[in-house]
Amino acid sequence: MRTKDNVTAPSRVTGGLLLGALGVLAFSFSLPATRLAVAGLDPWFVAFGRAVGAGVLATVYLLVTSARRPTAGQLRRLVVVALGVVVGFPLCTSLALTEQTASHGAVVITMLPAVTAVFGVLRGGERPSRAFWLAAGASFVAVLAFVGVSGGFGGGFQLADLWLLVAVLACGLGYAEGGALARDLGGARTICWALVLSLPVSLAITVVVVVGHGFAGATGSSWLGFAYVTVISMFLGFFAWYAGLARGGVARIGQVQALQPVLTLTWSALLLHEQVSLVTVLVALVVLGCVVLTQRAR
Numbered sequence: 533m534r535t536k537d538n539v540t541a542p543s544r545v546t547g548g549l550l551l552g553a554l555g556v557l558a559f560s561f562s563l564p565a566t567r568l569a570v571a572g573l574d575p576w577f578v579a580f581g582r583a584v585g586a587g588v589l590a591t592v593y594l595l596v597t598s599a600r601r602p603t604a605g606q607l608r609r610l611v612v613v614a615l616g617v618v619v620g621f622p623l624c625t626s627l628a629l630t631e632q633t634a635s636h637g638a639v640v641i642t643m644l645p646a647v648t649a650v651f652g653v654l655r656g657g658e659r660p661s662r663a664f665w666l667a668a669g670a671s672f673v674a675v676l677a678f679v680g681v682s683g684g685f686g687g688g689f690q691l692a693d694l695w696l697l698v699a700v701l702a703c704g705l706g707y708a709e710g711g712a713l714a715r716d717l718g719g720a721r722t723i724c725w726a727l728v729l730s731l732p733v734s735l736a737i738t739v740v741v742v743v744g745h746g747f748a749g750a751t752g753s754s755w756l757g758f759a760y761v762t763v764i765s766m767f768l769g770f771f772a773w774y775a776g777l778a779r780g781g782v783a784r785i786g787q788v789q790a791l792q793p794v795l796t797l798t799w800s801a802l803l804l805h806e807q808v809s810l811v812t813v814l815v816a817l818v819v820l821g822c823v824v825l826t827q828r829a830r
Contacts, residue, residue, distance in 0.1 A: 547776075547779050547780070548775075548776045548777070548778070548779030548780025548781070548784075548785045549776065549780055549785060549788065550776070551719075551772045551773070551775045551776030551779065551785075552772070552773060552776030552777065552780065552785040552786075552788040553776075553788055553791075554772040554773075554776075555769050555770070555772040555773025555774075555776055556773070556788050556789055556791055556792050556795070557795070558764050558765065558768065558769030558772065558773075559765060559769050559773070559789075559792060560791075560792045560795035560796050560799060561760060561764070561765070561796075561799055562625075562760075562761055562765040562769075562796075563625065563629065563634040563637045563638060563641070563796050563800070564634040564757075564796065564799045564800050564803045564804055565756075565757040565758075565760040565761050565765065566578060566622075566625055566626055566629050566634070566757065566761055566765075567629045567633065567634040567637075567757070567800075567804060568753050568754060568756065568757030568803070568804070569626075569754050569755075569757035569758040569761060570626055570629050570630050570754075571751070571753070571754055571757075572749045572750045572751040572753070572754030572755075573747065573749070573750055573754050573755075573758060574741050574745045575623075575626035575627050575629075575630050576623070576626070576737065576741045577738060577741045577742065577745070578622070578626045578758060578761070579619075579622040579623040579626040579627075580619075580622075580623070580733075580734045580737040580738045580741070581734075581738045581741075581742075581758065581762075582622060582758060582761045582762035582765070582766050583618050583619070583622065583727065583730060583731070583734035583738075583766060584731065584734045584735050584738050585762040585763070585766075586727050586762055586763070586766035586767040587727040587728055587730065587731035587734060587735075588731075589727075589763070589767050590723070590724035590725075590727040590728050590767065591724075591728055591731070593720065593724050594721070594724050594725070594728065597721075599721050599724070599725075602717065602725055606713065606716065606717065606725075607725075607729070609709055609712075609713050610713070610722070610725050610726050610729050611729065612705065612706070612709045613706050613709050613710040613713065613722065613723075613726040614706075614726040614727075614729050614730040615702065615705075615706070616702045616703060616704075616705045616706020616707070616709065616710075617702070617703060617706035617707065617710065617723075617726070617770070618706075618726055618727055618730045618734070618766070619702075619730060619733075619734075620698070620699065620701075620702025620703065620705075620706065621699045621702050621703040621706065622761070622766070624695045624696065624698045624699035624702065625637065625695070625696065625699045627692075627695045628692040628693075628695035628696045628699065629692075630692075631691070631692040632692040632693075632696070633800065633804070633806055634796060634799075634800040634804060634806065635796070635797050635800040635801075635804075635806045636692075637696055637796070638792075638793040638794075638796040638797050638800065639793070640693060640696035640697060640699075640700060641696075641700065641789075641792060641793050641796065642672060642790075642793045643672070643697075643700050644700050644703060644704055644707075644789050644792070645668060645671065645672065645786055645787045645788075645789040645790045646668060646669070646672050647700055647701060647703075647704030648703075648704040648707045648708055648782065648783070648786035648789065649665075649668060649782070649783040649786055649787065650704070651704045651705050651707070651708030651709070651782075652708045652711070652712075652781070652782030652783040652786060653783065654708070655705070655708045655709050655712055655782075660781075660783045660784065663825070664783065664784065664787075667787075667822050667823075667825035668787050668790075668822070670822045670825075671787065671790040671818075671819045671822030671823060672790070674815060674818045674819055674822065677815075707773075707777065707782070707786060708777075708782045708786075710722050710723065710726070710770070710774050710777070711773075711774055711776075711777025711778055711782040711785075711786070712777075712778075712782060714774040714775060714777060714778035715778045718774075718775065718778075719770065719771050719772065719773065719774030719775030719776070719777075719778060720770075720771045720774075720775070722770075722774050723767070723770035723771065723774060727766070727767070776788075787822075787823055788823055790819045790822060790823055791819055791823060794815055794819060
């Protein structure tokens with residue numbers, strides 16, 4: 533008998549791939565935007581303030597669409613989603629990017645597809661084929677090789693790297709749990725309910741940070757970065773991403789994230805003027821080929 537991941541209809545896989553790619557494109561701006569935000573805003577405000585803004589948008593969406601309330605079992609799973617993508621990843625990356633560049637953050641994010649696939653197996657009951665794992669591993673190695681050649685590990689291990697590692701683990705768990713839950717709730721409602729569920733805590737922490745630190749160092753670029761991570765990274769991007777994971781499978785569609793580090797490096801060069809070599813283009817082609825193989829694997 534074939535597993536769920538292997539019996540997914542081709543049309544659903546294609547639709548899931550397109551939605552997943554759209555989500556990755558949205559998320560690829562997250563680290564540069566966060567870097568801009570924390571340059572003038574407190575990292576705790578960036579992490580929880582965006583959750584508050586996105587939580588307000590989520591509340592409006594759920595009210596307008598008259599969304600049905602989650603069951604008790606779904607609420608427990610939404611807590612996992614919230615801890616992973618509403619709290620864990622935003623907070624850890626905000627703290628890390630006060631010390632590190634967005635391009636350095638992209639280095640550690642290369643592990644996210646593999647981590648998501650592992651959690652997809654553990655939490656979603658998926659069983660990808662050996663060919664899938666080989667292609668996924670090849671894309672992981674390709675990006676790491678690129679990072680090594682370009683000197684990405686030259687600075688040694690720092691506290692910021694630990695924050696980024698924790699961020700990857702939290703995000704992989706939140707992606708896998710949310711993608712599996714989206715099969716029942718839908719992508720938009722999954723992230724919206726997770727945001728609303730965490731809103732009381734997010735709001736309380738945001739108020740404390742604002743009262744204690746204010747916005748003395750805020751600049752226009754900081755607020756622009758904050759606006760992006762609030763509306764796109766924390767809200768709209770998940771509409772497409774969770775819908776894609778639900779349609780095509782967490783492990784399979786999750787591999788589209790292999791393109792995210794290369795895209796993030798590109799945006800870091802364009803927006804933050806960080807150096808990116810021509811090798812990025814070649815690696816992007818290699819990773820794209822590996823992603824195609826993961827989608828064809830049975």
